[in-house]
Amino acid sequence: MLVDKVISKILRSEKILLIVHENPDGDTLASASVVYQVLKRLGKEVAIVCKDPVPKPFLFLPEMDKIQNDMLFGDYELILVIDCGDSRRTGFDRRLKDFVRNKKSLINIDHHPKNDLHKIANINYVDQTASSTAEIIWELVERMQVDIDKNIATALFAGLYTDTGGFKHSNTTPKTLQIAAELMHHGARIKLITQNVSLNKTIPALKLWGVVLSRLSKHKELKIVSSVVTRKDLITCGATDDDIAGVVNLMNTIPDSKAAVLFYETEDDKIRASARTEDDHVDVARLAAVFGGGGHKKAAGFTIDGKIEITQDGWKIAFNNTSA
């Protein structure tokens, strides 16, 4: 079995590096947290690397203080790439390829569609039917006969919870809920998760959401609902980039829309788009791929070169000319 190959590789390695994706979400962080805890118990030398800082709502997860923003990859024998979708999303694209070229091992642990990581990884421990990477990590810890304590249960539950939008998205399966029930038996602190992830909206965040909602517009033919956030909005509301997360899910609740897309200006002067759909006939990962992005059928993202302009009757996106 695939999981056994992963376990034997882990057991044979002493120094193991975990890589989570940039702009980390609850699933990638929770999964890394659990793997870290398990490997520490086995006496391994472990580190976690993430290019970006941990967003506030996820700081409650165990071991978040162990995450570093860079590391000498060469010091490690094995790298586990967790929930990354493709190699660019690690933020260490080139260095991962060098690592593999130096005859070191890389395991891709993920639930995203097939991507370029599949080519460079020695083992692809990937299940596209899993709701989350946490669901795959559950299988791993079960198979390893790990004693699941409250910390591990809480982190795994948080991974399931965040990637399924609180068990509301259609990636929630009977298996997902069965695992969630098991995790409750193991003492998962659900209140702690919901309080941090869903119920912690500050006044600046809610003001920002108000701005986003007031700018909602729907494309007549495409039936896509969209809105925008500018850097100026963040300043006006006193909000941070973290506060943007989640509002696109609210936009996605409009009954007769095919999809919801939120465009927001990033710190480095680009426009990041976050797309969601509840329509089984729509695949937002394919939409994202057109713009060089990626994700899942139901939730995906991409980045474009341009500027958001707020106009008298709404807003528009001006693409930067990149034909040079």
Ligand SMILES: [Mn+2]
């Ligand atoms: Mn995920």
